[in-house]
Every structure is written in structure tokens, then in C-alpha cells.
Amino acid sequence: NAGVTQTPKFRILKIGQSMTLQCAQDMNHNYMYWYRQDPGMGLKLIYYSVGAGITDKGEVPNGYNVSRSTTEDFPLRLELAAPSQTSVYFCASSYSPTPLGTGELFFGEGSRLTVL
Amino acid sequence: DAKTTQPTSMDCAEGRAANLPCNHSTISGNEYVYWYRQIHSQGPQYIIHGLKNNETNEMASLIITEDRKSSTLILPHATLRDTAVYYCIAALRGANNLFFGTGTRLTVIP
Numbered sequence: 001n002a003g004v005t006q007t008p009k010f011r012i013l014k015i016g017q018s019m020t021l022q023c024a025q026d027m028n029h030n031y032m033y034w035y036r037q038d039p040g041m042g043l044k045l046i047y048y049s050v051g052a053g054i055t056d057k058g059e060v061p062n063g064y065n066v067s068r069s070t071t072e073d074f075p076l077r078l079e080l081a082a083p084s085q086t087s088v089y090f091c092a093s094s095y096s097p098t099p100l101g102t103g104e105l106f107f108g109e110g111s112r113l114t115v116l
Numbered sequence: 117d118a119k120t121t122q123p124t125s126m127d128c129a130e131g132r133a134a135n136l137p138c139n140h141s142t143i144s145g146n147e148y149v150y151w152y153r154q155i156h157s158q159g160p161q162y163i164i165h166g167l168k169n170n171e172t173n174e175m176a177s178l179i180i181t182e183d184r185k186s187s188t189l190i191l192p193h194a195t196l197r198d199t200a201v202y203y204c205i206a207a208l209r210g211a212n213n214l215f216f217g218t219g220t221r222l223t224v225i226p
Binding site for chain 2: 059112
């Protein structure tokens with residue numbers, strides 16, 4: 001299993017440009033998440049999804065959009081990039097918690113985005 | 117979710133046990149204590165979690181006080197590769213938003 005794969009690993013955007021961060025997982029997890037991490041800070045949840053076709057806002061959703069058309073993929077779109085969106089973005093997935101399952105998060109390696 | 121408080125940084129000698137404390141005095145009865153770590157700039161990695169009882173796995177042990185207001189993550193024989201930021205999180209099982217604070221930066225010293 002590759003686990004959670006994020007692309008690109010690095011990207012520089014100009015203010016006002018748009019882009020999509022890709023996230024794919026091959027563990028058949030229902031739950032997927034997008035976090036951002038600013039320098040020296042913890043992770044903040046942007047959006048999450050509990051299954052294909054279902055998405056919901058997290059703590060800091062403004063400026064972002066997501067879709068979940070398949071179980072495997074959960075892309076994050078930035079429509080009009082702003083310097084405040086300079087950050088490292090992490091995608092994560094987990095299986096649904098059950099009495100036997102723990103629901104821990106599996107993270108990708110991150111996508112470092114700079115907006116100039 | 118209950119707030120957790122952790123020391124900003126700690127050092128540990130290589131080969132010794134690393135004991136990382138966490139306070140969660142407002143934790144509710146059905147909130148779990150989760151520990152993750154983040155090595156350098158990689159994605160966080162799950163370590164262990166527990167509710168009431170002490171837990172142990174191949175990576176670490178988790179000791180939760182009887183009143184559940186604090187816990188300690190123990191890395192029994194710290195190695196240089198354990199140098200990382202360790203996050204203690206209190207959350208409902210299956211919660212959709214785990215609050216990652218700033219964690220404890222553990223430095224293992226040769």
C-alpha cells in the first residue's frame with residue numbers, strides 16, 4: 001500500500017492564481033481530511049469528508065473548496081490564492097471508528113505552498 | 117474537545133526512557149487521549165491512544181491517571197529517530213477534528 005499520496009510536494013503561486021492539491025489513499029478509508037500547518041504552529045482542519053459525496057467544513061475553510069467523487073480521492077482547491085494561504089498542507093485518512101477499530105489518522109507527506 | 121497542556125520542549129538522553137507529560141483536566145468521560153508525533157516536516161504519525169486503562173504497543177506506553185486529568189507518554193528506550201514534536205489530543209473517538217496544539221518538541225541527545 002502506498003498509503004496517502006499528496007501532489008505536488010512543492011508549489012509557488014502568484015496572488016490570485018488557482019490550483020488544486022491532490023490527495024489519494026489506497027486503504028479504502030471512508031474518512032478523509034485536509035489540514036494546514038503554519039510555521040511553528042499545530043495543524044488546523046480545513047475540510048473533511050466521511051464518504052464519497054459528503055464533505056463538511058472544518059475550522060478554517062475560507063478560501064478553499066473540496067470534492068469527494070470517489071472513496072480514494074479528496075482534492076483541495078484554492079480559487080484565488082492569497083499570501084495568507086502560504087502553508088504546509090496535509091491530507092489524512094482514517095477508517096470509520098468501530099468498537100474494534102481505532103480510527104487513527106494516516107497522513108500524507110505534505111504539500112508546501114508559497115503564495116507570492 | 118478538552119484542552120490539553122504540554123511542555124514546550126524536553127530533552128532526553130539516547131537509550132533512556134522519555135516521559136512526556138500532558139494535562140487534560142477538563143476531559144470528559146467519553147473523550148480519549150491520543151498521541152501523535154511529527155518528525156521534522158513530515159505528516160504526523162499516530163502513536164497510541166487510551167480511555168482509562170494504561171496502554172502499551174510496539175512504539176510506546178500510555179499511562180493515564182486514575183482521575184484522567186493527566187497522562188504520560190513513555191518511550192522506553194529513546195533513539196535519535198524519536199526526535200520529533202509530540203502532540204497530546206483529547207477527543208471523542210471518531211471525532212472529525214483532532215485539535216493539534218503546538219505539542220512538545222522532544223530532542224534525543226546522543
